[in-house]
């Protein structure tokens with residue numbers, strides 16, 4: 001894989017290979033898209049304050065979450081409609097995560113079904129839940145449990161879909177809108193288009209396989225609209241329903257984080273959905289220290305992680321694991337399964353270097369005094 005040294009290189013390559021409509025779907029943010037830059041800038045605002053003259057000849061990147069152990073302190077964040085990037089992208093991500101011994105989170109809006117991905121490798125799999133309708137959610141939770149997913153990740157920052165203007169301008173959606181521009185877009189990206197012609201329009205497989213006869217449920221599925229009435233009582237109900245570990249994704253306030261913990265949630269994920277939901281929403285890394293300092297349950301984070309050093313910063317500030325979102329999509333779009341393996345190897349190397357140069361031999365030694373906010 002020539003010319004690929006970091007996540008940005010994968011991004012450039014993905015941009016070349018994908019039609020603009022698809023690249024914009026990955027990259028686009030809500031409104032004026034200020035959240036995208038802000039998330040990256042929020043990481044740069046934290047700088048390292050390294051120790052010197054310590055023995056760092058052996059370094060260990062093994063991470064712990066509850067009683068589980070992972071080879072690296074990262075997981076693949078849930079992303080919907082991955083089949084639009086490359087046929088089989090969900091399974092590619094799941095297999096690469098399993099090979100690297102890190103968790104993979106499958107989106108409710110995945111292109112391959114809960115069961116298909118369960119069969120793709122034996123790594124630790126998490127299921128991300130969007131609540132469109134309570135009955136569908138309960139059925140999906142049962143399917144995920146039966147298929148062996150260890151963890152349920154409830155996303156709570158999408159009461160409505162984000163206002164993503166790139167997608168609206170491009171006519172992105174299901175079914176796709178064919179316009180002279182989108183057809184030209186396809187012609188000028190033949191590698192992607194050949195895949196598309198061979199495999200057809202990517203589907204939202206979990207929605208197809210619910211097997212419900214209830215008309216109201218079918219209408220909710222057709223519209224793909226979230227249940228905006230889902231509240232704390234509903235979360236308590238979900239806690240009773242799901243026997244495994246439960247995470248809540250999209251938390252940004254200390255009071256909400258505390259309330260999750262009080263309800264028996266096992267971890268919270270600080271996230272602003274990569275700037276795709278409400279523009280000008282605080283970057284998770286800015287609120288991480290205050291939330292992690294207080295909370296007794298693990299705090300995970302995503303939104304803006306592009307380098308191994310960003311992961312290390314997150315851990316210094318109290319995070320347990322960091323979620324890799326867009327970079328994994330760039331990698332799978334650009335180079336397929338080998339691309340994801342390479343991305344994980346790059347992140348591993350970047351984390352390892354950061355540890356050595358911070359004077360730290362293990363993740364458990366990372367702490368806030370190694371950071372300064374400028």
Ligand SMILES: Cc1cc2nc3c(=O)[nH]c(=O)nc-3n(C[C@H](O)[C@H](O)[C@H](O)COP(=O)(O)O)c2cc1C
Nearest residue numbers: 026077078079080107155273274303304305325326
């Ligand atoms: C194309 C795309 C699709 C996404 N789909 C989902 C999804 O289905 N469920 C979910 O909880 N989050 C989804 N997310 C949000 C990611 O899980 C994660 O929060 C976000 O990508 C982090 O920002 P970053 O990628 O800029 O680091 C999606 C993000 C992208 C870029």
